[in-house]
Amino acid sequence: MINGDKDVFEKFDDINYIPVIASLITFAKPQNFINGEAVTFFQNNSIFKYPKHLVNPFHTEKDYEELFNNGSMLPSLSFADSGGLQELLLKGLVKTPEEILQWQEKYCDVGFALDKIPFNTDNANNVGWTFDEVNFDKCAQITKERIEAALKVRKEWKGFKYYAIIQGIDYKMYKRWKDIIEVKGIDGWCCKSPTNSPANLAETAVFVLLNLDKPVHFLGIGQLTKSIILYYAKRYYKHPFSFDSSSYDSGAQYRRYNLPFYFNGFDVIKLEKGKYSMTNFSDFCGCPACKVLSSIINNPDAEKYIGYLISLHNVIQNIYIFKYLDNIYKDGDKLRDFVKNYFKENTANRLLDCFDFIDDCMKHGYDAGKKKWAHIFQEQKKTTKQQTLF
Numbered sequence: 001m002i003n004g005d006k007d008v009f010e011k012f013d014d015i016n017y018i019p020v021i022a023s024l025i026t027f028a029k030p031q032n033f034i035n036g037e038a039v040t041f042f043q044n045n046s047i048f049k050y051p052k053h054l055v056n057p058f059h060t061e062k063d064y065e066e067l068f069n070n071g072s073m074l075p076s077l078s079f080a081d082s083g084g085l086q087e088l089l090l091k092g093l094v095k096t097p098e099e100i101l102q103w104q105e106k107y108c109d110v111g112f113a114l115d116k117i118p119f120n121t122d123n124a125n126n127v128g129w130t131f132d133e134v135n136f137d138k139c140a141q142i143t144k145e146r147i148e149a150a151l152k153v154r155k156e157w158k159g160f161k162y163y164a165i166i167q168g169i170d171y172k173m174y175k176r177w178k179d180i181i182e183v184k185g186i187d188g189w190c191c192k193s194p195t196n197s198p199a200n201l202a203e204t205a206v207f208v209l210l211n212l213d214k215p216v217h218f219l220g221i222g223q224l225t226k227s228i229i230l231y232y233a234k235r236y237y238k239h240p241f242s243f244d245s246s247s248y249d250s251g252a253q254y255r256r257y258n259l260p261f262y263f264n265g266f267d268v269i270k271l272e273k274g275k276y277s278m279t280n281f282s283d284f285c286g287c288p289a290c291k292v293l294s295s296i297i298n299n300p301d302a303e304k305y306i307g308y309l310i311s312l313h314n315v316i317q318n319i320y321i322f323k324y325l326d327n328i329y330k331d332g333d334k335l336r337d338f339v340k341n342y343f344k345e346n347t348a349n350r351l352l353d354c355f356d357f358i359d360d361c362m363k364h365g366y367d368a369g370k371k372k373w374a375h376i377f378q379e380q381k382k383t384t385k386q387q388t389l390f
């Protein structure tokens with residue numbers, strides 16, 4: 001939307017890391033600036049600038065509109081979430097599919113269609129969800145109707161792209177869902193993995209490679225053990241990949257600081273007896289957030305900023321590592337070497353198995369690949385009519 005005539009897809013790189021704005025939006029206002037700079041990555045005056053993000057219009061809609069309207073937002077490739085989760089948590093639709101599309105079209109470049117999520121939950125926690133296999137097809141049908149309703153009010157085609165979310169917990173279900181919801185006017189797809197296991201994500205990726213032919217966004221790809229799977233799979237796919245994550249935000253939530261020299265390591269910064277457990281951030285991290293962190297840590301109001309600065313540092317670390325992987329991912333052997341040298345041996349071996357699984361599926365088809373590598377998949381706690389836990 002922001003760039004007028006330019007087609008949104010021209011703004012994409014081959015692989016796009018899309019940090020979720022999350023709690024940093026609360027620090028986007030002038031009263032929270034430090035020396036005139038915002039503790040964010042998506043504004044013109046941010047301490048660190050990164051031109052891609054995802055906004056959840058159902059948590060932070062008003063703040064985002066304000067930023068957009070007052071022109072302080074960095075020109076970006078912006079994604080907007082669908083609100084499907086809200087329906088599940090709040091037990092009802094906050095906005096219609098048409099209203100959601102109109103908001104997305106006005107404020108963002110890419111919007112996800114409102115899906116009817118085939119899960120049940122008895123409480124507002126993400127715990128105890130059950131996968132609703134019984135109503136799976138019905139949910140897909142409702143999703144399709146919502147997409148059709150939204151597309152009727154769509155005005156923008158070059159400056160806004162509309163992605164449909166594919167639900168399911170395995171290859172065959174993804175396929176079934178996609179076959180039901182597919183309609184003309186969908187520009188791209190969203191996919192996700194049912195667990196944090198890299199093998200499950202590899203299966204999702206194989207579904208993408210063998211069945212889709214449009215840009216694909218992967219939802220909730222927090223750890224490097226997951227994103228690395230996407231980098232490996234990308235070599236087989238011609239359209240752009242994008243993936244989002246809000247895991248960096250554990251800085252603001254738990255003061256979890258990702259160590260700059262060891263991505264999988266972290267330290268939790270605590271305040272004990274009026275002193276922080278660590279203060280010399282700029283001595284071992286060269287990122288702009290750590291420079292500010294070191295300069296304010298002894299100020300009386302440091303407490304207000306420290307969590308957000310740690311989040312900003314964490315997102316910068318993610319950006320650095322993905323920028324590096326952009327250089328090597330097209331060479332499968334280099335990516336394998338990276339995995340061997342970077343992860344602990346057990347983890348590395350599991351990831352290399354996932355790479356082999358992807359290669360075999362591409363060579364011999366999904367069924368043959370899955371059969372050969374069945375042992376790398378955890379026992380899927382599959383839900384049935386008896387409503388076993390997912």
Ligand SMILES: [Zn+2]
Nearest residue numbers: 285287290313
């Ligand atoms: Zn840093």
